[in-house]
Amino acid sequence: EVDVFSPQYGIGNEELLPSRSTSLNISNIFYGIMFDAGSTGTRIHIYTFMQKSSAEPPHLDNEIFESVKPGLSAYVDQPEQGAETVRGLLDMAKQTIPSTHWSSTPVVLKATAGLRLLPEQKAQALLSEVQELFEESPFLVPDECVSIMNGTYEGILAWVTINFLTGQLYDQNQRTVGILDLGGASTQITFLPQAESTLKAASEKYISPFEMFNRSYKLYTHSYLGFGLKAARLAILGALGGKDESRMYRSSCLPPSLKAEWKFGGINYKYGGMAEEVTGFQSCYAEVLKVIREKLDQPAEIRSRTFYAFSYYYDRAVDTGMIDGDQGGIILVKDFEMKANKVCEALTETNTGSPFLCMDLTYITALLKEGFGFYDHTELQVRWRAYSGTTVWLFRSHYKTGEGIPPTPFSPLAGSTHKSVLVRGGPHQGAEGIRELPRCQATLLSVG
Numbered sequence: 021e022v023d024v025f026s027p028q029y030g031i032g033n034e035e036l037l038p039s040r041s042t043s044l045n046i047s048n049i050f051y052g053i054m055f056d057a058g059s060t061g062t063r064i065h066i067y068t069f070m071q072k073s074s075a076e077p078p079h080l081d082n083e084i085f086e087s088v089k090p091g092l093s094a095y096v097d098q099p100e101q102g103a104e105t106v107r108g109l110l111d112m113a114k115q116t117i118p119s120t121h122w123s124s125t126p127v128v129l130k131a132t133a134g135l136r137l138l139p140e141q142k143a144q145a146l147l148s149e150v151q152e153l154f155e156e157s158p159f160l161v162p163d164e165c166v167s168i169m170n171g172t173y174e175g176i177l178a179w180v181t182i183n184f185l186t187g188q189l190y191d192q193n194q195r196t197v198g199i200l201d202l203g204g205a206s207t208q209i210t211f212l213p214q215a216e217s218t219l220k221a222a223s224e225k226y227i228s229p230f231e232m233f234n235r236s237y238k239l240y241t242h243s244y245l246g247f248g249l250k251a252a253r254l255a256i257l258g259a260l261g262g263k264d265e266s267r268m269y270r271s272s273c274l275p276p277s278l279k280a281e282w283k284f285g286g287i288n289y290k291y292g293g294m295a296e297e298v299t300g301f302q303s304c305y306a307e308v309l310k311v312i313r314e315k316l317d318q319p320a321e322i323r324s325r326t327f328y329a330f331s332y333y334y335d336r337a338v339d340t341g342m343i344d345g346d347q348g349g350i351i352l353v354k355d356f357e358m359k360a361n362k363v364c365e366a367l368t369e370t371n372t373g374s375p376f377l378c379m380d381l382t383y384i385t386a387l388l389k390e391g392f393g394f395y396d397h398t399e400l401q402v403r404w405r406a407y408s409g410t411t412v413w414l415f416r417s418h419y420k421t422g423e424g425i426p427p428t429p430f431s432p433l434a435g436s437t438h439k440s441v442l443v444r445g446g447p448h449q450g451a452e453g454i455r456e457l458p459r460c461q462a463t464l465l466s467v468g
């Protein structure tokens with residue numbers, strides 16, 4: 021496994037976010053703590069906000085990020101131990117935030133697909149342990165702020181974030197982009213349909229109408245649970261949901277000589293390759309197709325729209341040298357296929373040190389082509405390591421500082437390329453701009 025966290029996410033990297041907190045009154049500074057409990061890891065974001073005057077919305081001044089692996093779902097039968105991993109990260113917040121501000125600093129944890137996949141009781145047990153831990157901490161724990169975020173919301177937030185960051189949300193001639201997020205356990209596709217036929221053809225479940233900053237949107241967003249990269253590995257191996265730890269799962273996408281074990285969601289799986297003659301791209305692709313075929317929606321409009329792809333799309337593209345890790349780049353769907361072909365055909369000779377690379381690339385190819393229905397020549401913007409490291413904050417009147425401020429759009433970090441945004445929906449806009457927001461005051465939500 022590659023380390024997905026570059027030093028730029030490290031603690032106290034002043035260069036990334038120069039602090040502007042010199043001669044300001046301390047009461048103009050406030051903080052927030054946000055946990056993104058993903059299927060492969062738990063991440064903390066500690067935010068510092070600053071408000072220069074009551075006439076101005078607060079802006080993001082600093083972010084500290086840290087993460088641990090594995091994710092909470094790995095502690096399916098040891099909820100206390102799971103909560104301990106969160107405690108370690110929370111201690112960091114105590115070291116960072118001045119004690120005078122602890123009781124007014126909200127702490128929120130939003131879990132994604134790892135917990136969605138667990139039996140409800142087990143997921144709840146984990147969340148309860150975390151809730152307890154938060155309540156014992158000196159921080160503010162708003163109601164309903166330790167919970168599983170649903171996949172629709174995950175998709176909407178990622179879309180809001182990317183379109184905010186690419187400048188589309190506050191552009192007069194809005195030309196929004198779609199997003200493709202490939203997590204460990206689920207995957208999302210979200211875009212703003214322009215064709216009436218797309219809205220008509222889609223099931224109502226996947227159309228999310230909402231209002232944000234005086235504009236109405238009807239997004240298409242579909243989250244597929246179990247179609248994240250790691251969950252897909254299990255599905256391809258035929259091991260998804262399998263509890264038999266003694267069984268050996270085999271695939272033509274793996275090196276023939278391989279025999280190994282892999283732990284996911286608290287279960288240990290034995291896996292290995294097949295005979296050399298049946299190993300390679302062709303047979304691997306056929307195997308992968310079985311788990312994808314006819315399982316996904318194919319809105320025709322996506323073929324003519326721009327999409328930004330991140331998370332594992334990005335990770336695997338960087339791992340195989342398809343794009344530069346800092347710059348990102350444009351990748352054609354067929355580039356993924358060519359790379360998959362190359363890696364899979366070399367399985368019998370080389371040991372890449374990453375036995376799943378052929379399977380992962382083949383899955384990404386099949387997901388894009390046969391799953392979503394993109395063309396071979398469809399271009400994808402593959403940028404940024406971590407959009408789930410991006411957080412959209414939705415302010416409510418919880419922060420008195422927000423009151424009375426006209427609903428001007430945003431207060432991003434001016435001139436910064438930083439990947440976090442502060443979205444301020446003023447208290448006078450009714451809901452925070454997005455309907456059906458969980459009743460969690462001062463809501464700060466992770467994007468996936």
Ligand SMILES: O=c1ccn([C@@H]2O[C@H](COP(=O)(O)OP(=O)(O)O)[C@@H](O)[C@H]2O)c(=O)[nH]1
Pocket residue numbers: 024056057058059060061063087091132133134202203204205206207248330331332333335405406407408409410468
């Ligand atoms: O702060 C982070 C940490 C990880 N990732 C990426 O998210 C993917 C893993 O997905 P996750 O664990 O969030 O699983 P999910 O619960 O979303 O299915 C990998 O590509 C990581 O590089 C990310 O975008 N931001």
Ligand SMILES: [Ca+2]
Pocket residue numbers: 058059132203204408467468
């Ligand atoms: Ca995620």
